[in-house]
Amino acid sequence: MPATLDHILFVEDDPDIQAVAQLALEAVGGFRVTVCQSGREALAIAEQANPDLILLDVMMPEMDGPGTLANLRKLATTATTPVIFMTAKVQPHEVAQFRALGALDVIAKPFDPMTLADTIRDRWAAHQASL
């Protein structure tokens, strides 16, 4: 597992949020970002993309965030890849549920684009330290 965070797979169905988050992660955070429209698409390219971290929207049509996570865990490449959820419906007991599913953390929408990259880097670092 790489010790530095470089490549993020971002799964989000809203194209505007895709554009904003991609710019925030690339321009502010200096990450490489692969964007997917849906959980299905993420599963299709996950093996090939082999990301360091996956940023996953919770509410998506067809396959939602938790469903996508469960399927990603079945793939060899992403079986243990750290995952962070993004959601507009963040409530304390939901955060606990998402953590129980194996997510590092939950980022609430709307997020601050200028600090998004730092937040993700902090979670990543904390996760690396715990390994």
Next chain:
Amino acid sequence: MPDMHNDEQRRQAALDRLCLVDSSRDPRFDRIARLAQQLLKTPIALISFVDRDRVWFKSRIGIDTEQVARDQSFCGAVVGRNAPLVVADSHEDANFRMSTLVQGEPFIRAYAGYPIHSATNYAIGTLCVIDRRPRRFRSYQLEQLHELAALLEDEITNLDISQILREHHRIERELKHERDFALQLMQAMGQGLAVIDLQRRFVYINPAYAALTGLATEAIIGRTPFDFAPPHERERMSQAGQRVDQGESYTRESVIMHRDGTRIPVLLSVTPHLRNGEVIGAITVVTDLRERKRIEQLKNDFVATVSHELRTPLTSIHGALGLLVGGVAGELPGKAQHMASIALKNSERLGRLIDDILDIEKIESGRSLFQFQFQQLGPLLEQAIEAHRSYANRFGVHLELRLPSDGQIPAVWIDPDRFLQVLANLISNATKFSPIGERVVIELIHHSGVQRVQVSDQGPGIPQEFQQRIFQKFAQADASTTRRQGGTGLGLSISRAIVEQLGGQIGFETNQHGTTFYVDLPDPLNKTAEP
């Protein structure tokens, strides 16, 4: 010993039932009175009825007076002793010598009277003859008077029995009407109604209750509520049943199992069924909660949807503006930078508004789950102050904590996160309205049975006209403060909603030198002492 008071009441009731007092003259009665006058050869003969405090004459031969006072009267004495009275010369009789009826009109010297009884054997009046001269009545004359009295009694008994029968019929009819009415009410009720006996068997149910079980009424009578309760409810039901047997009432949510297996959420209001003060069972009113639960669910779903649907576009707006202002998409010209900053600031405010509206909706509807625990107040206050230190510095305000001098900092039963939310609101309000360089004091005080946490500022005080609506939603003293102070106008109403859920009270004291907001939290020791 007979109860004199009750006896007189029953005697009076027997008389009242006959409706004779103050009735018009009746030839049947007058004939008997006239016969008595002729047989005993007296100037006066009377048929009297002894009413509460008077003697009223139904028939009066030889006299015009309609009534005399019961006190000191001869007829009153006959009824009082329930025995015949014969006085040959009242001037020689110690009991009557001083009576007003002897000393004045009608100047009674001689008197002979027999009691008249109701069908229920109460002395209600007399048949009597009166002379203004002394005289010795012959025994055959008294015998004749007695016979006439018996005749009169027969007359009254007939009257009495028909009255009693009429009364019985009336009461029966009324009871039937009342029964029918009660039955109709119970049948018409939308709520379920069930009456059980002490063996917990249904003795009455209404159609609404039967509908909840999906069974016919006949199939339910004789069974027990346990038959329609899911297993986990039965223990609670039996405990609650024992409380009702001891005369207690209660209301609680429960579940009824429908014949088709559906579990119907219901509200039970159970009261003891009393007869002559004895518990003989229980009366249960059952409210179907399905519709209420469905609406709650709809509202939950709606709030969740709204929150998602509002926040999604806001995420793009806020994110795009944040990147623009942050220069990530390239340097903006000065005016454009200023405009983008305004838009960003307001998108943040809109975000807070959405959060607050959803928050207060959830707290007020009781759908926000509070995580209660025993919590030391001291560390919580320190934590709240620490979190606001840099915020206060920006306003040039100093935050100060004061704990009780006795060093006693008790634990309270609260949700710490929610209480921190209240403290955050009170501290940021106090900070915003403080003059630069002043202090905001956060203080813990023991206050008769409650723990009081108060936040005091040295600001300008709350304007009089605003004090009434300070806890209302979107209440701010004037529109310009909203903009300047950057609040949503919901902080205090959220705080109040939270404090109420915590079982406490929030309030304030204010004057032109400053304002103190306080939260009184119930002392957990006191709370356990409550029944």
